[in-house]
Amino acid sequence: MxxxxxxxxxxxxxxxxxxxxxxxxxxxxxxxxxxxxxxxxxxxxxxxxxxxxxxxxxxxxxxxxxxxxxxxxxxxxxxxxxxxxAERLYPGALEAVRHVRQWGRVVVLSDGDAVFQPRKVERSGLWSAFDGEILIFVHKEQELDAVERLYPARRYVLIDDKLRILSAVKAVWGDKVATVFPRQGHYATDARVLEAYAPADIAIGGIRDIVALDRNVFAP
Structure with missing residues (x-):
């Protein structure tokens, strides 16, 4: 574990x-x-x-x-x-992955189909950056039992631009997960979405800002 x-x-x-x-x-x-x-x-x-x-x-x-x-x-x-x-990775995305890897395992947890989404992960360089630790589900928030079975851990940190997903996972895992909300992309700036869901545990301006966080921020 x-x-x-x-x-x-x-x-x-x-x-x-x-x-x-x-x-x-x-x-x-x-x-x-x-x-x-x-x-x-x-x-x-x-x-x-x-x-x-x-x-x-x-x-x-x-x-x-x-x-x-x-x-x-x-x-x-x-x-x-x-x-x-690979040309559409956000600036600092790979640095963010490397930064948190010093404290734990890093895994892709994505929604998508079984053909194009894996191709996107491969072409972007993320498959290599995550050492092949890739999970792609139709509805990932409904597959938390599978996540725990495949990657058992005492603590999870979920980084996602969608408050809907962060809220759904928090409702199931509670204090076992820290939710991180990078405010980038159209979902993260939609006022109606922001009003509809509770705020994440941690909000950052963008994925690159993870490098300014230390291990204690993710503690329960």
Whole structure:
């Protein structure tokens, strides 16, 4: 059993996913036109609501069924798979991981599908940075028993840009977890979200600010 395990979210915690989505929308508009961009994104949002995670490739597959005679669209899959995610790591993200590693194990705990999300983690360099300690679930806040079984620890620290996730995990683990809220990305700056959930144990301006924290901050 580890003394402490640090659990890092990926999208808008370590990777600037808002920038990724902006790049995707720009690519769709410039390569296929505004109508294709808007229709793809409408399907993407529908699937996000239904599934609870971003399903980029699933949205493409569904859109392909609507326009089966547009062969150029098939190249979008290559664009997504080959996207340079390493260039979208937040400044200081890897330094934050290295900083807390001195006190405990570091693990990725992410939502996502079983194809694109692992590819994102690999292409960004996070798979290597976390020594392959990667967990990706459909709804990670519902898989805390699995987290404890795979990474038993006396104490957990969850770093996530979504107060909804931090609140849900805190409700289950209580004092066993310290929640850390990097205020970056659109979820972290949405006033309605900020009002809807209790504050995290620790709030920081961005992921890079973890390097200013010491071990005692995460103590119960």
């Amino acid at each position: 580890d003394d402490i395990v640090f659990l890092f979210d990926v999208d808008n915690t370590l990777i600037d996913n808002d920038r990724v989505q902006h790049d995707l929308k720009t690519h769709l508009a410039e390569t296929y036109g505004a109508a294709t961009r808007d229709r793809y994104w409408a399907i993407f949002e529908e699937r996000f609501t239904a599934l609870g995670y971003a399903d980029y490739l699933g949205a493409l597959e569904r859109y392909r069924r609507e326009v089966p005679y547009e062969p150029r669209l098939l190249r979008l899959a290559n664009w997504l798979i080959d996207y340079p995610f």
